Amino acid sequence: MSTVILLAITGVGLGAIYFLVACGLSLIYGLMGVLNFAHGVFLAFGAFLGFEIANAMGATTWAGFAVSLLVGALAGAVFAALTERILVQRLYNRHIEQVLVTVGLALAAVALFDGIWGTDPRFPSAPAWLNETTNIAGANVPNDRFVAILAAVAVLVAIVLFLKKTRYGMIIRAGVENRSMVTALGIDVRTAFTLVFTIGGAAAGLGGVLASHYFGYVSPLLGQTLLIFAFIVTVIGGLGSLLGAAIASVLVALLQQFANFYLSGTGDFAVVILLAVVLLTRPSGLMGRKA
Amino acid sequence: MTSATRPDPVTTETVTDAVLSVRGLQAHVAGQQVVEHVDLDVAAAGVTALLGRNGVGKTSTIKAIMGLISRSGTVTLDGQDIASLPTHKVAQLGVGYVPEDREVFSGLTVSENLRIAERPGHDHRYGLVYELFPELKERAGQAAGTLSGGQQQMVSLARALLNDNRVLLVDEPTKGLAPRLVQEVGKVLARAAEAVPVLLVEQNLQVVRELAHHAVVLTGGRSVHHGPAAEFLNDPEATQRLLGVHTGAEGAA
Numbered sequence: 001m002s003t004v005i006l007l008a009i010t011g012v013g014l015g016a017i018y019f020l021v022a023c024g025l026s027l028i029y030g031l032m033g034v035l036n037f038a039h040g041v042f043l044a045f046g047a048f049l050g051f052e053i054a055n056a057m058g059a060t061t062w063a064g065f066a067v068s069l070l071v072g073a074l075a076g077a078v079f080a081a082l083t084e085r086i087l088v089q090r091l092y093n094r095h096i097e098q099v100l101v102t103v104g105l106a107l108a109a110v111a112l113f114d115g116i117w118g119t120d121p122r123f124p125s126a127p128a129w130l131n132e133t134t135n136i137a138g139a140n141v142p143n144d145r146f147v148a149i150l151a152a153v154a155v156l157v158a159i160v161l162f163l164k165k166t167r168y169g170m171i172i173r174a175g176v177e178n179r180s181m182v183t184a185l186g187i188d189v190r191t192a193f194t195l196v197f198t199i200g201g202a203a204a205g206l207g208g209v210l211a212s213h214y215f216g217y218v219s220p221l222l223g224q225t226l227l228i229f230a231f232i233v234t235v236i237g238g239l240g241s242l243l244g245a246a247i248a249s250v251l252v253a254l255l256q257q258f259a260n261f262y263l264s265g266t267g268d269f270a271v272v273i274l275l276a277v278v279l280l281t282r283p284s285g286l287m288g289r290k291a
Numbered sequence: 292m293t294s295a296t297r298p299d300p301v302t303t304e305t306v307t308d309a310v311l312s313v314r315g316l317q318a319h320v321a322g323q324q325v326v327e328h329v330d331l332d333v334a335a336a337g338v339t340a341l342l343g344r345n346g347v348g349k350t351s352t353i354k355a356i357m358g359l360i361s362r363s364g365t366v367t368l369d370g371q372d373i374a375s376l377p378t379h380k381v382a383q384l385g386v387g388y389v390p391e392d393r394e395v396f397s398g399l400t401v402s403e404n405l406r407i408a409e410r411p412g413h414d415h416r417y418g419l420v421y422e423l424f425p426e427l428k429e430r431a432g433q434a435a436g437t438l439s440g441g442q443q444q445m446v447s448l449a450r451a452l453l454n455d456n457r458v459l460l461v462d463e464p465t466k467g468l469a470p471r472l473v474q475e476v477g478k479v480l481a482r483a484a485e486a487v488p489v490l491l492v493e494q495n496l497q498v499v500r501e502l503a504h505h506a507v508v509l510t511g512g513r514s515v516h517h518g519p520a521a522e523f524l525n526d527p528e529a530t531q532r533l534l535g536v537h538t539g540a541e542g543a544a
Binding site for chain 2: 167170171173174177178180181182183184185186187188189
């Protein structure tokens with residue numbers, strides 16, 4: 001029983017990190033039709049800057065940890081906003097070129113990170129409590145899982161409130177549905193595009209710092225590994241659906257954890273099978289709109 | 292004069308006080324030319340009808356004016372060339388758009404559908420909108436996707452009427468509606484046209500007869516007739532040839 005609880009909470013924690021990456025991907029695709037292959041480097045950039053600031057401030061202090069989360073989110077947001085403004089916006093409605101430019105940016109950025117931080121993983125320190133475990137019904141659950149879950153829930157709530165309560169949120173929801181009608185009402189959707197990239201980048205950067213604690217290392221390729229699963233999550237959840245991304249994140253991560261433990265390390269394989277089943281039975285994803 | 296000997300007359304009468312003028316308009320969708328050469332004027336008051344058979348480019352003409360499809364030629368609004376402006380700038384200058392098939396945001400509530408249409412720096416005529424469509428006030432919190440077709444058309448019209456526009460482009464507002472609702476939409480358009488000139492694409496010729504002063508007729512992506520709407524509709528030979536319908540002097544379409 002304690003193993004099941006440990007796997008479940010760890011799985012939800014991993015799902016939380018997937019969600020932080022996937023929510024931005026899903027919103028960006030939903031609004032703009034852009035498959036953003038550069039999303040992983042927003043995450044890695046956030047993780048590295050978070051790592052640096054934490055070390056500078058004292059990585060084992062709570063203040064250092066809190067600021068590292070903030071700086072990670074900020075770094076992801078700025079990187080994403082610049083990417084949208086300088087590269088993606090020039091290729092408005094040219095989807096193949098947009099994919100190519102984001103793939104190119106991802107390759108270049110990983111190489112840049114290699115140059116700055118080296119290819120070897122770095123190991124972040126954290127406040128002592130994060131490295132300890134909490135006993136829940138006999139299962140010793142690492143505390144960083146709870147922080148990841150809490151952060152993802154906070155991000156989900158914040159994005160939902162933003163989408164429901166603000167004018168820009170309303171424009172984004174309408175734009176995901178019918179972008180050309182939004183422009184025909186006199187709204188410049190490019191501002192919404194930049195905003196969506198910025199929000200997605202912030203969530204990814206925050207996810208980067210949390211992922212570095214969850215996996216115990218930072219490396220230039222950290223984002224690329226997570227990006228693959230985030231794309232799978234986005235497709236399973238339904239491209240453009242925030243709630244779909246949240247549900248699929250947890251589903252994929254749980255399946256991965258349990259399959260890894262009980263089916264001799266076949267977690268990644270099980271996820272791909274799930275992807276295939278969803279694509280065959282519900283091609284638009286769990287919560288996706290019918291094409 | 293018979294239809295066999297009469298060539299398609301290009302223009303018989305031009306409107307002198309046009310709010311919106313289109314000259315030599317061409318438009319493309321996915322590399323295919325859908326509008327070949329359209330000239331039209333929307334009179335500064337009342338309803339100008341844009342007529343023609345299915346597939347002659349009426350909706351494409353409207354979309355091209357809005358900048359929703361790639362276009363060339365000149366489009367002037369109050370003398371200002373808007374043919375090279377992006378869609379949101381065209382709308383901001385005061386071109387209200389009621390698309391074919393309503394295009395309400397189905398996941399947004401009725402009141403959100405109206406609020407998103409509010410253009411900053413203008414007064415928003417909620418008084419007029421709720422007077423014309425009291426139902427929209429009652430259903431303010433309902434998701435627009437759950438409304439009936441007629442109610443969705445009200446939302447779509449209300450979005451355009453909310454702002455102080457220079458001209459409205461209204462594309463087949465009665466399509467798929469029950470006869471009672473067709474009449475209601477006709478009344479709303481008549482009321483709207485008192486305040487703002489309207490370019491109306493409409494298949495229901497009874498509605499056109501009641502509302503329109505001028506008519507522009509397209510065939511094969513080209514404008515081939517301009518003139519008073521009543522005169523055109525009362526010409527059975529012209530309506531047969533250009534619209535494929537029989538209309539007597541008072542005949543319903």
